Amino acid sequence: xxxxxxxxxxxxxxxxxxxxxxxxxxxxxxxxxxxxxxxxxxxxxxxxxxxxxxxxxxxxxxxxxxxxxxxxxxxxxxxxxxxxxxxxxxxxxxxxxxxxxxxxxxxxxxxxxxxxxxxxxxxxxxxxxxxxxxxxxxxxxxxxxxxxxxxxxxxxxxxxxxxxxxxxxxxxxxxxxxxxxxxxxxxxxxxxxxxxxxxxxxxxxxxxxxxxxxxxxxxxxxxxxxxxxxxxxxxxxxxxxxxxxxxxxxxxxxxxxxxxxxxxxxxxxxxxxxxxxxxxxxxxxxxxxxxxxxxxxxxxxxxxxxxxxxxxx
Amino acid sequence: xxxxxxxxxxxxxxxxxxxxxxxxxxxxxxxxxxxxxxxxxxxxxxxxxxxxxxxxxxxxxxxxxxxxxxxxxxxxxxxxxxxxxxxxxxxxxxxxxxxxxxxxxxxxxxxxxxxxxxxxxxxxxxxxxxxxxxxxxxxxxxxxxxxxxxxxxxxxxxxxxxxxxxxxxxxxxxxxxxxxxxxxxxxxxxxxxxxxxxxxxxxxxxxxxxxxxxxxxxxxxxxxxxxxxxxxxxxxxxxxxxxxxxxxxxxxxxxxxxxxxxxxxxxxxxxxxxxxxxxxxxxxxxxxxxxxxxxxxxxxxxxxxxxxxxxxxxx
Numbered sequence: 001x002x003x004x005x006x007x008x009x010x011x012x013x014x015x016x017x018x019x020x021x022x023x024x025x026x027x028x029x030x031x032x033x034x035x036x037x038x039x040x041x042x043x044x045x046x047x048x049x050x051x052x053x054x055x056x057x058x059x060x061x062x063x064x065x066x067x068x069x070x071x072x073x074x075x076x077x078x079x080x081x082x083x084x085x086x087x088x089x090x091x092x093x094x095x096x097x098x099x100x101x102x103x104x105x106x107x108x109x110x111x112x113x114x115x116x117x118x119x120x121x122x123x124x125x126x127x128x129x130x131x132x133x134x135x136x137x138x139x140x141x142x143x144x145x146x147x148x149x150x151x152x153x154x155x156x157x158x159x160x161x162x163x164x165x166x167x168x169x170x171x172x173x174x175x176x177x178x179x180x181x182x183x184x185x186x187x188x189x190x191x192x193x194x195x196x197x198x199x200x201x202x203x204x205x206x207x208x209x210x211x212x213x214x215x216x217x218x219x220x221x222x223x224x225x226x227x228x229x230x231x232x233x234x235x236x237x238x239x240x241x242x243x244x245x246x247x248x249x250x251x252x253x254x255x256x257x258x259x260x261x262x263x264x265x266x267x268x269x270x271x272x273x274x275x276x277x278x279x280x281x282x283x284x285x286x287x288x289x290x291x292x293x294x295x296x297x298x299x300x301x302x303x304x305x306x307x308x309x310x311x312x313x
Numbered sequence: 314x315x316x317x318x319x320x321x322x323x324x325x326x327x328x329x330x331x332x333x334x335x336x337x338x339x340x341x342x343x344x345x346x347x348x349x350x351x352x353x354x355x356x357x358x359x360x361x362x363x364x365x366x367x368x369x370x371x372x373x374x375x376x377x378x379x380x381x382x383x384x385x386x387x388x389x390x391x392x393x394x395x396x397x398x399x400x401x402x403x404x405x406x407x408x409x410x411x412x413x414x415x416x417x418x419x420x421x422x423x424x425x426x427x428x429x430x431x432x433x434x435x436x437x438x439x440x441x442x443x444x445x446x447x448x449x450x451x452x453x454x455x456x457x458x459x460x461x462x463x464x465x466x467x468x469x470x471x472x473x474x475x476x477x478x479x480x481x482x483x484x485x486x487x488x489x490x491x492x493x494x495x496x497x498x499x500x501x502x503x504x505x506x507x508x509x510x511x512x513x514x515x516x517x518x519x520x521x522x523x524x525x526x527x528x529x530x531x532x533x534x535x536x537x538x539x540x541x542x543x544x545x546x547x548x549x550x551x552x553x554x555x556x557x558x559x560x561x562x563x564x565x566x567x568x569x570x571x572x573x574x575x576x577x578x579x580x581x582x583x584x585x586x587x588x589x590x591x592x593x594x595x596x597x598x599x600x601x602x603x604x605x606x607x608x609x610x611x612x613x614x615x616x617x618x619x620x621x622x623x624x625x626x627x628x
Contacts, residue, residue, distance in 0.1 A: 009430040009431065013430055014430050014431070014432040014433075015432070017427035017428070017430035017432050018427075018430075018432035018433070018434075018435070018438075020427055021424060021427050021428055021432070021435070021438050021442070022438055024420075024424060024442065025438045025441045025442050028441070028442055028444075028445060028502060029441065029444070030467070031445075031453070031456070031457065031460060031467075031502070032444065032445070032448075034456075034460065034467055035456050038459070047465045048465070049464055049465055049470075049480075050470055051465065051466075051467050051470050125349050125350045125353065126350070128345075128346040128347070128349070128350070129346055129347045129349075129350040129351075131346055132342070132343045132344075132346035132347045133347070136339055136340070136342070136343035136346075137343075138343055138347060144347075144351070147354075148350070148354060150612070151354055151358040151359075152559075153559055153608070153611050153612055153615060154358070154362070154563075154608055155562070155563040155565070155583075155584050155587070155604070155607055155608070155611075156563065156565060156584075157565060157584050157587045157588045157591065157604070158365065158587065158604030158605075158607060158608055159358065159361055159362075160591070160592075161361075161365060161368070161375075161591050161597060161600060161601055161604060162360075162361035162362075162364040162365050162368070162601075163357065163361050164375065164592075165364070165375060165597075166360075166361060166364070181353070181357060182357060184353060185353050185354060185356075185357035185358060188350055188353060188354065189354075192350065216337075217337065217339060217342050218337070218342065242447055245449065246448065246449035246450065246451075246452075248449065248450065248451035248565075248566035248570075249565045249566055249584075252451075253588070253592060262452075263449045263451040263452055263566075264451065266451075266452050266455065267451065267452070267455040267570055277459055280455065280456070280459075281456065281459075283452075284452050284453075284455075284456055287449065287452055288448050288449065288452060288453070291447050291448060291449075292444055292447070292448070294447075295440060295443065295444060295447045296440055296441075296444075299436065299437075299439075299440040299443075302443075303436075303439065303440070303443065303510060
């Protein structure tokens with residue numbers, strides 16, 4: 001790089017820009033940091049005035065998140081044998097005993113199953129469709145592509161009415177399969193668009209060489225094209241996974257028990273006597289942290305993906 | 314599709330022969346590959362849409378499945394378009410749309426402009442700024458409710474700290490004046506990074522030589538900003554506005570968690586109102602007509618906007 005360039009910003013303007021951006025980043029992090037801090041507070045600490053930044057950390061929120069508890073009288077409490085686990089001890093201090101596990105574990109598992117299931121399906125179907133759109137003459141290809149994209153303009157609630165009725169008829173309400181199919185249908189438009197972009201970038205000559213060497217179309221597809229598109233497929237998969245992971249509107253309308261995911265469940269965590277904010281924060285932390293780590297770790301591919309998908313049209 | 318010797322040969326070969334030589338013909342493979350996607354979209358998007366259109370002309374109620382369904386013609390549409398409450402919801406949505414887009418464009422562009430100064434560590438800080446938009450709006454919105462609590466909430470405390478007001482003297486979510494702004498604040502916090510990323514892509518697409526030429530012509534930095542930077546980022550910015558516009562017109566999860574539409578119906582955006590009609594009052598036919606009206610509105614507005622966008626791009 002030359003030491004003198006008209007387009008290279010001056011050292012002073014870099015400092016100025018850097019300071020402002022870092023300041024914004026720090027402010028934007030406050031709510032997220034607060035979620036994580038609150039998870040380690042005791043319920044009284046979480047609602048103290050002024051808000052406590054320094055406090056004695058406690059795992060009560062996490063214990064409350066994973067258990068259901070019942071309050072018992074002093075005599076009954078005294079009659080019990082001493083607590084044999086650390087979490088039992090935390091609960092006893094509030095004059096309560098553990099009644100059983102909460103539903104959080106199940107709901108979290110549902111999020112994992114539905115998230116990964118629908119991502120897998122969207123990627124398989126999306127890659128096939130994107131390859132066909134990229135390489136073959138398909139009648140009305142542009143209209144079909146636009147149709148695929150326009151399905152994203154429907155408000156989820158508007159789609160939810162007939163899907164609710166349809167799922168009720170087919171017995172798909174509140175099932176993992178129903179949610180996986182639904183999220184796949186929502187994700188596939190984005191997947192096809194993103195993946196078509198990635199596959200368009202792979203030179204056709206590779207496949208044509210393979211075809212001349214006697215590969216069938218299908219062999220050329222999975223032995224030549226798929227390995228080349230691996231990065232694109234991976235970053236598309238992350239987008240699909242994040243969407244399915246975060247989705248709320250369909251989940252709250254179409255699931256209530258067996259297949260309920262974490263987003264509709266977390267806001268309903270209620271402690272004894274009002275909302276248990278440390279438990280809510282603990283649940284939110286466990287739920288949000290994987291996405292945050294993912295985002296930071298894979299930032300190169302992700303940031304490119306967001307703008308790529310939006311700008312390419 | 315570009316003409317290559319191979320594709321010409323493939324077209325010249327009768328399909329039957331092609332199948333014998335290399336398994337399935339390209340045409341068959343194309344349909345096998347696209348088929349499942351189209352089928353899924355037809356089953357889960359188009360079929361429901363057609364069903365919604367049909368229901369919108371009836372008085373069907375989903376919680377009373379056995380009841381006889383009556384055809385009511387256009388009465389649902391008529392009632393919606395003349396209902397003054399729905400116009401209030403439309404206004405709330407318009408307020409939300411306008412101000413979220415206004416702030417997100419302003420802050421998003423400013424941030425992108427600053428990040429494009431390429432200071433050290435800019436990609437890590439960009440990632441940190443992007444974090445809110447990757448998270449679940451429902452879970453985050455629910456927690457913002459806690460930040461907005463009068464007295465104990467962090468947001469009220471910080472505002473009070475800087476303005477000297479009593480933190481329990483104002484309710485961000487409970488007061489008619491403030492609630493529409495509190496949802497704007499959270500949405501702006503969450504989605505400004507999206508506008509920022511698209512602007513950043515726009516800024517990075519401007520080739521250096523244009524600025525170099527302007528420098529040789531002795532154009533001032535301010536002049537360069539208004540005659541090069543702004544016009545060249547504009548198509549990107551307009552695209553970001555389109556995406557945010559469509560998304561926020563559909564807004565449900567964040568706001569339903571924050572305010573549930575209240576107080577009264579001051580933050581009852583159309584999607585929340587629609588959910589109430591469809592899944593609480595169970596007026597399925599009526600809600601279907603409502604859904605169709607919303608869909609046509611988004612689709613119409615988006616199409617007009619895309620036309621304008623293409624004009625800007627052609628310049």
